[in-house]
Structure formats: structure tokens, C-alpha cells
Amino acid sequence: MQGKLYGIGVGPGDPELLTLKAVRILKKIDYLCYPISQPGKPSIALEIAAGAVKKNWCVAELYLPMTRDDSVLEGHWQEAALKISDILRSGQDCAFITLGDPSLYSTFVYLVRKLKVILAELEVEIVPGISxxxxxxxxxxxxxxxxxxxxxxxxxxxxxxxxxxxxxxxxxxxxxxxxxxxxxxxxxxxxxxxxxxxxxxxxxxxxxxxxxxxxxxxxxxxxxxxxxxxxxxxxxx
Amino acid sequence: MQGKLYGIGVGPGDPELLTLKAVRILKKIDYLCYPISQPGKPSIALEIAAGAVKKNWCVAELYLPMTRDDSVLEGHWQEAALKISDILRSGQDCAFITLGDPSLYSTFVYLVRKLKVILAELEVEIVPGISxxxxxxxxxxxxxxxxxxxxxxxxxxxxxxxxxxxxxxxxxxxxxxxxxxxxxxxxxxxxxxxxxxxxxxxxxxxxxxxxxxxxxxxxxxxxxxxxxxxxxxxxxx
CATH class of the missing domain: 3.30.950.10 (Tetrapyrrole methylase, C-terminal domain)
Structure with a gap:
């Protein structure tokens, strides 16, 4: 059975501003996907999540550069979506964490759009975060x-x-x-x-x-x- | 010493959408103030907070009717601010809970303005909530x-x-x-x-x-x- 994707807002910076729901899901899931803006640079979202929940997740680092050039971004979103779809196809649930809220200026919406093309069915749950x-x-x-x-x-x-x-x-x-x-x-x-x-x-x-x-x-x-x-x-x- | 006022956003309805910080402060403080829109009607904010934290708080119910008539509201805000100032003057910390976020269309800002007039010094901490x-x-x-x-x-x-x-x-x-x-x-x-x-x-x-x-x-x-x-x-x- 295909895994479920959680889009989790980790809030604006302070790990104490995660919601109880975000913490519960982060404790439960084994697979965590997070964005990085440059190779080798730490993920801000991961630092916040790890500040609230101690767990050795299996991780997938998604390189999503900060550029407004859509043709460049398209390829990175596609690659990220393929990584996530592999995890979901293996039957694992997976959380994508994002700074702030997943619905407000977040990469999460682009990933979901790409995933909907790759996977025939996609189960998604969104956990809002403080903006x-x-x-x-x-x-x-x-x-x-x-x-x-x-x-x-x-x-x-x-x-x-x-x-x-x-x-x-x-x-x-x-x-x-x-x-x-x-x-x-x-x-x-x-x-x-x-x-x-x-x-x-x-x-x-x-x-x-x-x-x-x-x-x-x-x-x-x-x-x-x-x-x-x-x-x-x-x-x- | 005068108590500190916390303005706590309890989020949009689901007690799981409280933040860790909101929960920590609600567990710590003894005095809880919450708005009601009609006498005898339950407080939605209180129901959400109590869904996340079990504690027998001392409570102050603040009657803040839903009206756009400022002259009516003024009196109710003033009365509510006096209740809160009494608690703070007694040296107790106190949390005012509000649906959603305290900075976005919440009564909290009016209360703080009134309190600043009543009390020479006022220590406030705001905990954002999901809107x-x-x-x-x-x-x-x-x-x-x-x-x-x-x-x-x-x-x-x-x-x-x-x-x-x-x-x-x-x-x-x-x-x-x-x-x-x-x-x-x-x-x-x-x-x-x-x-x-x-x-x-x-x-x-x-x-x-x-x-x-x-x-x-x-x-x-x-x-x-x-x-x-x-x-x-x-x-x-």
C-alpha cells in the first residue's frame, strides 16, 4: 500500500511554536523530507523540527534553489517529487516539513502538483503552521x-x-x-x-x-x- | 510584584493545533481569562484550551458581546480590563486566550490598550496561534x-x-x-x-x-x- 504524505508547517523559527499535531506526526513517521536552498547548507526547517522532536528519521534532502527562474525550478521540483514518490511507493508515510505554513508561499504546493502527475493516487494531509x-x-x-x-x-x-x-x-x-x-x-x-x-x-x-x-x-x-x-x-x- | 499577561492564540478549533508554547504556558499559569459572547454561553476559546490542557484554572469570564457598536463595546472592554488588572495587581500571572491568533482580528489588542491606561506598567507576552x-x-x-x-x-x-x-x-x-x-x-x-x-x-x-x-x-x-x-x-x- 502506498504511503501518505504529510505537509507540515514547522512555524517561523522557534521549535516551541510547532503545534501538538506537528509534533505527534513527526514522532510517528519514519521518513522526513526537507528542503535545502544550497547543497551543503543546513535546512532551516530541519533545524526547527529537530529542536522540537528528537528522532533519527530516514531523511531525503530536496535541493530547491532560491531562484525565480521557473525553468530551473521545474527540474528541481520534478526531482524532489520523484524522491518523495519513491518513498511513498515503498509503502512508507513521509513528512515534508516547511518553514511557516505549507499553504502560504511554500514549496509544498508545487511538490504536490508534481506528485499528482507522477502518482495515480496521492493521500495528503496538511498541518498548518504559524506564519x-x-x-x-x-x-x-x-x-x-x-x-x-x-x-x-x-x-x-x-x-x-x-x-x-x-x-x-x-x-x-x-x-x-x-x-x-x-x-x-x-x-x-x-x-x-x-x-x-x-x-x-x-x-x-x-x-x-x-x-x-x-x-x-x-x-x-x-x-x-x-x-x-x-x-x-x-x-x- | 505585578503579574504578567499572556495573550495566547489557541488556534482555529482543533486542540491539537495549539503550539507547544501555548500548552507550556497554559500548564504553568493559574489564572485564565476568556471571552464569552453571551452570558451563559460557553467560551469557544476555553473549550479548545481545555481540550489540550487539563487544569483547574482560576477563571475570569469576560463578557464581550458581538456588536459593532463601539459605545457598547467600550464599556465591556473597560470592565474586562479592570478584571484582568485586578488579577495582575494581586501578583498573579494571567493568560487571556483567544480563538486563532491574538494579532489578527482579536479582542486582545483592545484589552491591552485599556490595560495600559489602567496600569502604569504592563508586562505582556503574545503567543501566536494558527489563523x-x-x-x-x-x-x-x-x-x-x-x-x-x-x-x-x-x-x-x-x-x-x-x-x-x-x-x-x-x-x-x-x-x-x-x-x-x-x-x-x-x-x-x-x-x-x-x-x-x-x-x-x-x-x-x-x-x-x-x-x-x-x-x-x-x-x-x-x-x-x-x-x-x-x-x-x-x-x-
């Missing part, structure tokens, strides 16, 4: 949205028109992965008089997290890939 | 957003212009609490040819959860307050 916006809000002690407010998540790599439109139209806006694009977004915030209505977070939930309400300080530092910027147009109360 | 959009996505096995897509959360009670604008401008839109307003939103989706690019979820994460990709079915049923509608403009792959 980076939620941990940023918790650590900065701000509300992401309240009452009738809207809340928009957009990648920091969006074009500048889209960013301007988002800031004009919605109450609360979070930009994901702004490490590189912060220097383009910051002037737009200044122009719109929003630079004091924002908070920047980097590696929120990790032991080396950095949080700042002072965007001038943020502009002057080296910024990590795992960083986000939250703009609350009504200001922080 | 309803994430459990809807997990259960329906759809992605909320991927790649460079945008993701917007808006309350179902937003005005129709705002709803139309959201559907025109963004890739993925989730409407919260659409129990009553579904009948107004559904015709807009039909008009825009989006009725087959949507999934409706009710009480996701609870044992009586209901999910449907067929909005005609949804239109014909009695809908719960805890319901959401996710529209994926690119369609589900």
Missing part, C-alpha cells in the same frame, strides 16, 4: 488587523506600482522577504508619510531575531532574506 | 498564495465597492465572517466569473467543519458566524 506575519506581530506587540480593517500580504519583490497601490488602498500591508527590496520600498513609505507607521522584522522567532520601528536604522544594516516589513496606515496605538 | 485562513487552506488543500502573488484578508462586512476593488486588484482574497454577507458577495463573484474559483469553509478545525467548492450549495444553507470564503483568481490547480 511569519503572526510572529512579527506577536514579538512587536502590534495588531495585524482589527475590526473592519483589511490586511494585505505582498511579496517585497512586487513592482513599485503594485506597492504604491497597496499602500493607497489597504489598512495594513505586510511585505515579505524585503531584505533586498527594502531600499526601494523605504522611499515610497517616506513619500507617503508612512515611515513612522511601520515595523521591520528579521528572522522573527529565531534566537537572533531583530525588530525595529526605526526604518532609518533598518536602511543602514545588512538585511537577511527572512525579513518582513509591516505597515499599519492608522499607526500603532 | 482560520491557514486551516481552511490546509483542509481544502489549496495554496493561499505562492510566488509573487498577493494575498488579501478582508472582513465580509466590508462595503461592496471595497469587495469589488479587492477582487479586481489582488490574486487571492479571503473574506472573514461571511455567514451573513455571503448572499451579497456571491452575486459579485458570479458577475466576475469567479464562482468556480472559490472555496467556502465553516468552523474549519472543529469536529463539525464544513467545506465546499460549490457556492450554490453554500448559498442554500444556514451559515455559521465562523465562516470564510477564499477566492483564488488564478483558479485551483
Amino acid at each position: 511569519s506575519p503572526n510572529i512579527l506581530a506577536a514579538q512587536a506587540q502590534v495588531s495585524l488587523a482589527e475590526g473592519e480593517e483589511s490586511f494585505l500580504i505582498i511579496p517585497g519583490i512586487s513592482d513599485l506600482d503594485k506597492i504604491g497601490q497597496a499602500l493607497d488602498s489597504f489598512d495594513n500591508i505586510i511585505f515579505l522577504k524585503v531584505g533586498r527590496t527594502f531600499s526601494e520600498i523605504y522611499p515610497i513609505l517616506q513619500e507617503k508619510g508612512l515611515e513612522e507607521k511601520a515595523v521591520f522584522g528579521e528572522r522573527c522567532g529565531f534566537s537572533d531575531e531583530y525588530l525595529s520601528f526605526n526604518l532609518q536604522d533598518v536602511a543602514q544594516r545588512q538585511r537577511d532574506y527572512l525579513s518582513l516589513l509591516f505597515v499599519k496606515k492608522g499607526g500603532f496605538k | 482560520s485562513p491557514n486551516i481552511l487552506a490546509a483542509q481544502a488543500q489549496v495554496s493561499l498564495a505562492e510566488g509573487e502573488e498577493s494575498f488579501l484578508i478582508i472582513p465580509g462586512i466590508s462595503d461592496l465597492d471595497k469587495i469589488g476593488q479587492a477582487l479586481d486588484s489582488f490574486d487571492n482574497i479571503i473574506f472573514l465572517k461571511v455567514g451573513r454577507t455571503f448572499s451579497e458577495i456571491y452575486p459579485i463573484l458570479q458577475e466576475k466569473g469567479l464562482e468556480e474559483k472559490a472555496v467556502f469553509g465553516e468552523r474549519c478545525g472543529f469536529s463539525d467543519e464544513y467545506l465546499s467548492f460549490n457556492l450554490q450549495d453554500v448559498a442554500q444553507r444556514q451559515r455559521d458566524y465562523l465562516s470564510l470564503l477564499f477566492v483564488k483568481k488564478g483558479g485551483f490547480k
Whole structure:
């Protein structure tokens, strides 16, 4: 009988932010698949999972480089899906772990799409995880949205028109992965008089997290890939 | 010494979706505050927490009615904040539990604002929880957003212009609490040819959860307050 695939969100960094369900399944399954962004580089998702559950899993490392070039990614997703399908065909259940939540900007959805083509039947269970916006809000002690407010998540790599439109139209806006694009977004915030209505977070939930309400300080530092910027147009109360 | 206030997200319904951190703190603290929407009605947040942790907490029930009338709410928040401040002043730590996440459409932020006025110093720690959009996505096995897509959360009670604008401008839109307003939103989706690019979820994460990709079915049923509608403009792959 073919194994079952679990897509498990391990949350934003702190192993204590795994859910009871994620922990139960990680203890139960023998086979763990995790993504790495560079060969030889440790998997962040694996470090978080191993921080919460001690187990000698059989592992499959899936090399999924951080590139926006779909033609390159296609091949890596396909290779990863083949590795997972081999495990499932052998009758073993298997968990794919992902930083944050499997449904929000995660590689998991691409893998499932590829697997559905490879395997005639595929049993999947998804375990949600805490997303980076939620941990940023918790650590900065701000509300992401309240009452009738809207809340928009957009990648920091969006074009500048889209960013301007988002800031004009919605109450609360979070930009994901702004490490590189912060220097383009910051002037737009200044122009719109929003630079004091924002908070920047980097590696929120990790032991080396950095949080700042002072965007001038943020502009002057080296910024990590795992960083986000939250703009609350009504200001922080 | 004054006690510390924890704002704990108990997630979307399933006690297994509490985080390890939420469970650790709920086991440790002696005083638990929880909201009820009607006198005599059980607290959903308490039922979830008690499903994960067995403990005889000292409890403070906070009556926070579901109304959009701020003048009515103000008094209830103030009363709730006074109850919490009494506990903290007695030197006891205290946890306020909330459905989902404390930073996303939760009463917790209002309570903290009131408490900051009452108490000269206030020590707060927020523990994020899984939000309803994430459990809807997990259960329906759809992605909320991927790649460079945008993701917007808006309350179902937003005005129709705002709803139309959201559907025109963004890739993925989730409407919260659409129990009553579904009948107004559904015709807009039909008009825009989006009725087959949507999934409706009710009480996701609870044992009586209901999910449907067929909005005609949804239109014909009695809908719960805890319901959401996710529209994926690119369609589900």
C-alpha cells in the first residue's frame, strides 16, 4: 500500500511554536523530507523540527534553489517529487516539513502538483503552521488587523506600482522577504508619510531575531532574506 | 510584584493545533481569562484550551458581546480590563486566550490598550496561534498564495465597492465572517466569473467543519458566524 504524505508547517523559527499535531506526526513517521536552498547548507526547517522532536528519521534532502527562474525550478521540483514518490511507493508515510505554513508561499504546493502527475493516487494531509506575519506581530506587540480593517500580504519583490497601490488602498500591508527590496520600498513609505507607521522584522522567532520601528536604522544594516516589513496606515496605538 | 499577561492564540478549533508554547504556558499559569459572547454561553476559546490542557484554572469570564457598536463595546472592554488588572495587581500571572491568533482580528489588542491606561506598567507576552485562513487552506488543500502573488484578508462586512476593488486588484482574497454577507458577495463573484474559483469553509478545525467548492450549495444553507470564503483568481490547480 502506498504511503501518505504529510505537509507540515514547522512555524517561523522557534521549535516551541510547532503545534501538538506537528509534533505527534513527526514522532510517528519514519521518513522526513526537507528542503535545502544550497547543497551543503543546513535546512532551516530541519533545524526547527529537530529542536522540537528528537528522532533519527530516514531523511531525503530536496535541493530547491532560491531562484525565480521557473525553468530551473521545474527540474528541481520534478526531482524532489520523484524522491518523495519513491518513498511513498515503498509503502512508507513521509513528512515534508516547511518553514511557516505549507499553504502560504511554500514549496509544498508545487511538490504536490508534481506528485499528482507522477502518482495515480496521492493521500495528503496538511498541518498548518504559524506564519511569519503572526510572529512579527506577536514579538512587536502590534495588531495585524482589527475590526473592519483589511490586511494585505505582498511579496517585497512586487513592482513599485503594485506597492504604491497597496499602500493607497489597504489598512495594513505586510511585505515579505524585503531584505533586498527594502531600499526601494523605504522611499515610497517616506513619500507617503508612512515611515513612522511601520515595523521591520528579521528572522522573527529565531534566537537572533531583530525588530525595529526605526526604518532609518533598518536602511543602514545588512538585511537577511527572512525579513518582513509591516505597515499599519492608522499607526500603532 | 505585578503579574504578567499572556495573550495566547489557541488556534482555529482543533486542540491539537495549539503550539507547544501555548500548552507550556497554559500548564504553568493559574489564572485564565476568556471571552464569552453571551452570558451563559460557553467560551469557544476555553473549550479548545481545555481540550489540550487539563487544569483547574482560576477563571475570569469576560463578557464581550458581538456588536459593532463601539459605545457598547467600550464599556465591556473597560470592565474586562479592570478584571484582568485586578488579577495582575494581586501578583498573579494571567493568560487571556483567544480563538486563532491574538494579532489578527482579536479582542486582545483592545484589552491591552485599556490595560495600559489602567496600569502604569504592563508586562505582556503574545503567543501566536494558527489563523482560520491557514486551516481552511490546509483542509481544502489549496495554496493561499505562492510566488509573487498577493494575498488579501478582508472582513465580509466590508462595503461592496471595497469587495469589488479587492477582487479586481489582488490574486487571492479571503473574506472573514461571511455567514451573513455571503448572499451579497456571491452575486459579485458570479458577475466576475469567479464562482468556480472559490472555496467556502465553516468552523474549519472543529469536529463539525464544513467545506465546499460549490457556492450554490453554500448559498442554500444556514451559515455559521465562523465562516470564510477564499477566492483564488488564478483558479485551483
